[in-house]
Amino acid sequence: MTELFGPDPSVASSAGWADPPPRKGFFTDTSVCIGCKACEVACKEWNGVPDDGFNLLGSSYDNTGALGASTWRHVAFIEQPRRSGNEQQFFSELPVGPSATDALNRAGDAALSGDRSALGTNTEAVAIQAVPPTELPESGEPRDEIRWLMSSDVCKHCTHAACLDVCPTGSLFRTEFGTVVVQDDICNGCGYCIPACPFGVIDRRTGDPGTKNVGIAQKCTLCYDRLESGHLPACAQACPTESIQFGDLDELRVRAQARVDALHEAGVSSARLYLDDPNDGIGGAGAFFLLQDDPEVYGLPPDPVVTTRDLPQMWQQAGLAAVSLLAGAVAAFVGRKR
């Protein structure tokens, strides 16, 4: 029986696998991501994931938006007027004055209307109006404080996966590699996994009736088919900088700690690991990250907790409420004639 909360050193065994292989996962080191989106493309190609809309979202080079039913890898782009570490000014002919980034972002925002929550999953929901003119303040100061954050997001394959816990059909299951996978031929599209996920990863695929797997929940499988035949997941295979590293989770955690130490040594004090800790609210993730700012800057929840941690309490309260209703109904009939 799987525990609902806390560390679980052998998540596949807890799920009933006899003698499983070591737990597999991703370590996404965002400090070496160059934002090439090869992971997004490789994922779509290998897994036959349909398009997720051809949008211009006005958010830097990110026109994907968010993870969703047809987006299993998503590269985030964040532009910040801040130095990333101890880099030097090597060139004399650098641009001067404040960065245009902020003004352009604001103009892009103003041009977008509609339901932003549907960005990346519903191409109809967001309209782009005429972009208003941007006025840049003038100054001769050298511009030396700008950094780009790029990060390839993916399903976290949680130790305690709410999507799997709440799935009423058993479509979502724990593989022998410790990953969490939807069985396409079983899911009936009830949609319960979608609000259960603390990261907003899984979604129900929408589209024309002919679309592959339309109407059912879809997300990253950590390339279950490739793993079974000893290959790297498609995104890790395609990543040109090894920002996406695949391997045994235990080993990845050691590697990640060494990397964060090296970055701190090099002066990148903002580097930190995210979801690597088995004592966190989801029991640690199978896919964890090295980030360079707070998780929420990347669109990630800063302190996610699996909802089923509180499920025993919820069932208890519901039981008490049910007894109260029964008592109330009995009391309504007791005593009086009318």
Place this chain on the structure above:
Amino acid sequence: MTEVKRRRRARGGGGDGAPVVPDAKFSSYYGRPVLKAAPWEKDIPAYLFLGGLAAGSSLLAAGADVTNRPALRRSGRLGALGAITLSLAALVHDLGKPSRFLNMLRVAKPTSPMSMGTWILSLYGPAAGVAGAAELVALAPRWIDRLLPRWARWLLTVLSTPAGLSAAAIAPAVASYTSVLLADTATPSWHEARRELPFVFVGSAAAASGGLGLLAAPLAEAGPARRLAVTGAVAELAVSSRMERSMGLAAEPLHQGTAGTLIRASRALTATGALGALAGSRSRVVSAISGAALLAGSACTRFGIFEAGQASARDPKYTVVPQRNRIDAAQ
């Protein structure tokens, strides 16, 4: 240093209507939601209402059966049959693949409130169905009655009381599990309501079913419906305000936009209906109007809480700010 960050923080406000707490400062990725809202349509809040109505009606019908109140028994059984039939239709309609509805019966998982709910409804539905069918047959014109074989009519008559009592035994679970269905998600305004929501939902179910009893049964038999309705309405109103105080920032969406309108309507209708039910014990008309108000109030409660949760999932503020505060408090 963080001009971009401040801009993003500033965008956290969002929402319409007056904020209950001052706008919190927080970072987000271009103002986008962290979570995904449930893909559920109006089917689901409609089911929350109808399921509660069916459950309360089965309880009233069983009590009426035992205490010999035939009109209240009839309205309860027929109300339960109608409400649970519409519920099942709504639940199947809301699936992404309705043809795979039966896959719900592949497993029984205590960690999935939807799985538990499926099994609860699988027990409740046939029981409420038999009891309701017995009433339908009794009401049907003679020529329809003749179409039924005699053994079937006999079976319905014999089974109606055991079936009605069985339905009533399962009914409390039908009314309360739906609160866990909502609360067992990452949706802030549902999850943070988890302690009180079951009591709000059973109160709402009692008010709705009592309301139906007041609407359908004559004064002479409506006493239990009246008492159940008033008790339920008072419980719902009292626990709701306690719930809002315990929810922190996640209570805010209950007061804003569509959800705010629905919740305000639910309060007004439920309070008016309860007062009317108390005052109108000698008037069929006042009782009926009060019953209708209680039914409408219960529906507004369910739709309001549903919409508030959806709004809380769409705004990253409700995800990020409480989690950030938790981290800051731990340090």
